[in-house]
Amino acid sequence: MRLLVVEDDRLFNNTLCYNLSAAGYTVDAAMTKSEAVNLCEAQDYDLIVLDVNLPDGNGFDFCAEIKEPVQIPP
Numbered sequence: 001m002r003l004l005v006v007e008d009d010r011l012f013n014n015t016l017c018y019n020l021s022a023a024g025y026t027v028d029a030a031m032t033k034s035e036a037v038n039l040c041e042a043q044d045y046d047l048i049v050l051d052v053n054l055p056d057g058n059g060f061d062f063c064a065e066i067k068e069p070v071q072i073p074p
């Protein structure tokens with residue numbers, strides 16, 4: 001299972017990544033929204049641990065941007 005941690009606090013980011021890796025997950029880290037966008041364009045993630053306040057954007061906006069649109073049947 002591949003996870004992405006998006007958190008601008010370096011210590012908190014490192015701590016999350018360390019513990020999630022120790023628990024057996026494959027973990028990538030991003031400190032900014034733009035880093036997270038680049039990583040998500042390169043590969044799919046099973047779960048994203050996402051901060052709200054990022055230096056270059058908002059976690060809620062990022063979440064809305066990367067989610068696939070809901071398909072409404074005709």
Ligand SMILES: [Mg+2]
Nearest residue numbers: 007008009051
């Ligand atoms: Mg933060």
